[in-house]
Amino acid sequence: xxxxxxxxxxxxxxxxxxxxxxxxxxxxxxxxxxxxxxxxxxxxxxxxxxxxxxxxxxxxxxxxxxxxxxxxxxxxxxxxxxxxxxxxxxxxxxxxxxxxxxxxxxxxxxxxxxxxxxxxxxxxxxxxxxxxxxxxxxxxxxxxxxxxxxxxxxxxxxxxxxxxxxxxxxxxxxxxxxxxxxxxxxxxxxxxxxxxxxxxxxxxxxxxxxxxxxxxxxxxxxxxxxxxxxxxxxxxxxxxxxxxxxxxxxxxxxxxxxxxxxxxxxxxxxxxxxxxxxxxxxxxxxxxxxxxxxxxxxxxxxxxxxxxxxxxxxxxxxxxxxxxxxxxxxxxxxxxxxxxxxxxxxxxxxxxxxxxxxxxxxxxxxxxxxxxxxxxxxxxxxxxxxxxxxxxxxxxxxxxxxxxxxxxxxx
Amino acid sequence: xxxxxxxxxxxxxxxxxxxxxxxxxxxxxxxxxxxxxxxxxxxxxxxxxxxxxxxxxxxxxxxxxxxxxxxxxxxxxxxxxxxxxxxxxxxxxxxxxxxxxxxxxxxxxxxxxxxxxxxxxxxxxxxxxxxxxxxxxxxxxxxxxxxxxxxxxxxxxxxxxxxxxxxxxxxxxxxxxxxxxxxxxxxxxxxxxxxxxxxxxxxxxxxxxxxxxxxxxxxxxxxxxxxxxxxxxxxxxxxxxxxxxxxxxxxxxxxxxxxxxxxxxxxx
Numbered sequence: 001x002x003x004x005x006x007x008x009x010x011x012x013x014x015x016x017x018x019x020x021x022x023x024x025x026x027x028x029x030x031x032x033x034x035x036x037x038x039x040x041x042x043x044x045x046x047x048x049x050x051x052x053x054x055x056x057x058x059x060x061x062x063x064x065x066x067x068x069x070x071x072x073x074x075x076x077x078x079x080x081x082x083x084x085x086x087x088x089x090x091x092x093x094x095x096x097x098x099x100x101x102x103x104x105x106x107x108x109x110x111x112x113x114x115x116x117x118x119x120x121x122x123x124x125x126x127x128x129x130x131x132x133x134x135x136x137x138x139x140x141x142x143x144x145x146x147x148x149x150x151x152x153x154x155x156x157x158x159x160x161x162x163x164x165x166x167x168x169x170x171x172x173x174x175x176x177x178x179x180x181x182x183x184x185x186x187x188x189x190x191x192x193x194x195x196x197x198x199x200x201x202x203x204x205x206x207x208x209x210x211x212x213x214x215x216x217x218x219x220x221x222x223x224x225x226x227x228x229x230x231x232x233x234x235x236x237x238x239x240x241x242x243x244x245x246x247x248x249x250x251x252x253x254x255x256x257x258x259x260x261x262x263x264x265x266x267x268x269x270x271x272x273x274x275x276x277x278x279x280x281x282x283x284x285x286x287x288x289x290x291x292x293x294x295x296x297x298x299x300x301x302x303x304x305x306x307x308x309x310x311x312x313x314x315x316x317x318x319x320x321x322x323x324x325x326x327x328x329x330x331x332x333x334x335x336x337x338x339x340x341x342x343x344x345x346x347x348x349x350x351x352x353x354x355x356x357x358x359x360x361x362x363x364x365x366x367x368x369x370x371x372x373x374x375x376x377x378x379x380x381x382x383x384x385x386x387x388x389x390x391x392x393x394x395x396x397x398x399x400x401x402x403x404x405x406x407x408x409x410x411x
Numbered sequence: 412x413x414x415x416x417x418x419x420x421x422x423x424x425x426x427x428x429x430x431x432x433x434x435x436x437x438x439x440x441x442x443x444x445x446x447x448x449x450x451x452x453x454x455x456x457x458x459x460x461x462x463x464x465x466x467x468x469x470x471x472x473x474x475x476x477x478x479x480x481x482x483x484x485x486x487x488x489x490x491x492x493x494x495x496x497x498x499x500x501x502x503x504x505x506x507x508x509x510x511x512x513x514x515x516x517x518x519x520x521x522x523x524x525x526x527x528x529x530x531x532x533x534x535x536x537x538x539x540x541x542x543x544x545x546x547x548x549x550x551x552x553x554x555x556x557x558x559x560x561x562x563x564x565x566x567x568x569x570x571x572x573x574x575x576x577x578x579x580x581x582x583x584x585x586x587x588x589x590x591x592x593x594x595x596x597x598x599x600x601x602x603x604x605x606x607x608x609x610x611x612x613x614x615x616x617x618x619x620x621x622x623x624x625x626x627x628x629x630x631x632x633x634x635x636x637x638x639x640x641x642x643x644x645x646x647x648x649x650x651x652x653x654x655x656x657x658x659x660x661x662x663x664x665x666x667x668x669x670x671x672x673x674x675x676x677x678x679x
Binding site for chain 2: 007008010053054107108117121124125127128129131135136137142143144147148149150153154157162163164165166167168169170171172178182185186188189190191205206209210211212213214262263264265266267268269270277278281394395396397398399
């Protein structure tokens with residue numbers, strides 16, 4: 001490998017308005033349930049009982065998906081991932097907010113940019129378990145629309161009555177953070193007037209056995225940044241945000257998307273760069289686009305998967321770049337690692353923190369790795385929070401950092 | 412608002428269009444297409460011990476990515492990249508699903524690495540030492556257009572050249588009945604908003620509301636027939652023939668990417 005080159009530092013962007021947002025995970029459905037579980041330090045993790053997989057671990061499973069089929073008019077889209085997408089879309093008045101945007105701008109002018117890691121691969125896995133003689137898919141699963149990476153992106157676009165840009169980003173754990181960056185570009189260039197961004201990922205055999213084969217799965221509830229951490233717990237989630245250009249009015253006190261940074265590690269498919277170079281580049285990009293100095297960051301929602309390497313590298317980067325007063329934590333002890341949905345789920349948790357002043361701590365962990373600086377907290381804190389970051393670092397070396405806060409003076 | 416982008420590098424690799432030099436001659440009608448399918452290109456960017464077991468999708472994506480960068484005279488490390496694939500690596504997905512159905516505990520770490528949609532992009536940035544961002548995306552029949560739109564948007568927003576790679580491979584196993592795709596096809600472009608001495612064509616682009624694709628099929632569509640990325644061919648025919656052309660690529664049920672293609676010479 002030849003020597004890496006630092007990409008140029010990006011310029012300021014205009015803040016992007018967040019018209020509505022929601023998330024559903026093992027913590028419950030919607031913003032209120034999520035915030036209450038964070039406040040009460042009530043974890044959503046349970047012993048692995050998914051598909052009777054014999055892997056000893058804990059998972060962040062969303063209750064009730066199995067007993068809630070899609071509405072009849074959407075039945076041809078049936079699969080676990082699309083059920084969770086629908087469950088997520090119907091919380092917090094999100095459908096109504098999108099309907100209003102569609103009315104205002106027209107159905108081709110509202111883009112859909114969704115992140116996922118494995119989309120509805122669970123439906124394909126099921127078909128392979130139930131193959132008919134001659135290797136045919138069982139009749140109920142002979143639906144090409146659910147056996148493709150864009151299955152949930154296409155479903156969400158259809159369910160929302162939208163007919164313009166519709167795309168799925170699949171960069172593993174950074175997927176549904178990067179969609180904010182894509183949407184900002186579409187809005188800035190006038191290619192869309194609003195964008196539904198978000199992500200959906202559900203538990204499936206591929207990720208449970210896949211991460212198990214990498215020996216990254218913890219047999220106990222995950223303990224981010226704990227020196228005795230034993231790996232990750234997998235989870236599932238759906239989350240969405242409606243983004244618009246900042247030229248309209250915005251709800252009082254509502255946070256804006258101020259910046260984003262993207263980078264590649266150029267190091268390894270499933271291990272982070274040892275010095276966190278990719279993470280640093282992504283942080284630099286987000287702060288530069290937002291015109292915000294590290295000293296002003298009040299809260300950071302860390303990637304904090306509880307894998308040995310991620311947490312060690314991430315803790316060092318945070319300790320070096322941010323002041324001691326910055327509050328930082330991983331919320332994966334509540335939700336598990338929701339992979340392609342982690343970006344949006346943790347963006348929503350970050351927005352809830354800014355709105356409520358609740359900076360979540362780190363659940364299940366009882367001590368902090370020696371790599372941690374004073375920023376990383378175990379206990380919840382209540383504080384005035386204005387600027388916050390959400391960090392997503394993915395498999396395949398794809399990194400994305402989002403910066404949220406009050407509207408800044410235009411660049 | 413119509414925007415412009417310069418095509419700095421072009422690469423194409425298909426089972427019957429093995430490499431841009433030959434593909435260009437075939438698409439111009441100056442050479443016959445080979446009757447036999449070409450052997451997949453060796454992924455020479457990968458370490459020797461990884462080359463043989465690299466999935467087909469990674470091999471063809473890395474091949475066109477490297478050739479497009481070379482044609483553009485760009486250091487791969489300097490380019491943000493967009494990797495688009497309708498179905499990802501269908502052979503790896505088939506193997507993963509079969510293993511999960513029969514002996515799930517035997518899922519291998521390598522197969523799992525290779526099963527993610529961003530495998531080709533991940534291997535590309537690792538092999539070239541590129542720390543610029545990449546995106547990996549999919550959008551059913553709109554995949555080529557959506558990827559091209561993202562590439563054009565990034566080039567415009569960041570005023571920096573970008574690498575666009577689009578690929579799909581042959582389907583196999585039971586999944587082939589639900590996600591059909593024939594042969595291998597990969598295409599790549601390096602796009603820039605500023606003209607350079609290497610500029611090969613000028614693109615004028617915008618989005619436009621339109622109900623159905625109005626374009627006739629590519630003249631040599633039979634050479635890529637059945638591949639999930641076959642929809643990219645009209646652009647490469649236009650680039651081969653350097654005649655003025657206006658093409659459309661679907662982005663969604665009622666939105667198209669409209670793309671005017673002109674020879675770089677014609678604009679001097």
